[in-house]
Amino acid sequence: KAGVTQTPRYLIKTRGQQVTLSCSPISGHRSVSWYQQTPGQGLQFLFEYFSETQRNKGNFPGRFSGRQFSNSRSEMNVSTLELGDSALYLCASSLSPGEGQPQHFGDGTRLSIL
Amino acid sequence: QKEVEQNSGPLSVPEGAIASLNCTYSDRGSQSFFWYRQYSGKSPELIMSIYSNGDKEDGRFTAQLNKASQYVSLLIRDSQPSDSATYLCAVKSSGDKLTFGTGTRLAVRP
Numbered sequence: 001k002a003g004v005t006q007t008p009r010y011l012i013k014t015r016g017q018q019v020t021l022s023c024s025p026i027s028g029h030r031s032v033s034w035y036q037q038t039p040g041q042g043l044q045f046l047f048e049y050f051s052e053t054q055r056n057k058g059n060f061p062g063r064f065s066g067r068q069f070s071n072s073r074s075e076m077n078v079s080t081l082e083l084g085d086s087a088l089y090l091c092a093s094s095l096s097p098g099e100g101q102p103q104h105f106g107d108g109t110r111l112s113i114l
Numbered sequence: 115q116k117e118v119e120q121n122s123g124p125l126s127v128p129e130g131a132i133a134s135l136n137c138t139y140s141d142r143g144s145q146s147f148f149w150y151r152q153y154s155g156k157s158p159e160l161i162m163s164i165y166s167n168g169d170k171e172d173g174r175f176t177a178q179l180n181k182a183s184q185y186v187s188l189l190i191r192d193s194q195p196s197d198s199a200t201y202l203c204a205v206k207s208s209g210d211k212l213t214f215g216t217g218t219r220l221a222v223r224p
Contacts, residue, residue, distance in 0.1 A: 042215075043158075043202065043214040045211050082207065091160070092212075095210075099209075103204075104160060106157060108157050
């Protein structure tokens with residue numbers, strides 16, 4: 001069974017640009033969550049989607065947005081990139097958002113802002 | 115704000131010893147508890163999940179949960195150098211997001 005697939009793996013952008021990251025969950029998983037990981041802040045929750053609906057949202061500015069498609073694939077978008085957005089962006093999927101369902105992570109997209 | 119606290123370490127243990135990793139959480143309504151292992155430069159990997167008070171064993175790993183004390187731990191028996199990684203504790207309440215601690219770095223000395 002294929003794991004969570006994130007594309008691209010690496011991305012270099014400049015300040016002010018925008019970026020779209022993609023996540024394909026494990027087959028059969030319908031819940032997708034996104035996290036930002038930096039050395040100083042650890043894993044910070046961005047948002048969670050289930051059945052194309054955003055269920056939870058973290059404390060990030062409106063420049064960070066996401067969506068989920070009918071096939072459970074998800075994308076996140078960051079507009080007007082800032083230097084501080086340089087991070088590893090991780091996607092995790094689970095069968096459902098139910099509390100007993102563990103999340104499984106993809107390899108992440110490493111975003112560097114110049 | 116719901117919090118999950120872990121000692122950042124590093125926790126250094128000799129090869130073959132038992133490594134004990136601890137985690138406390140603030141939300142008494144938390145129902146599900148997970149341990150992830152993250153090697154440097156890699157993504158987190160699920161090791162254990164625990165949902166009820168007591169111990170849960172899986173190979174060399176034992177997760178312990180005490181909801182009254184809001185405490186969850188992970189024991190690694192017969193620690194190996196390959197166990198050297200950052201261990202993340204994660205806690206989930208019903209309808210809420212999964213909240214991660216900042217992780218404990220474990221170093222196993224050969």
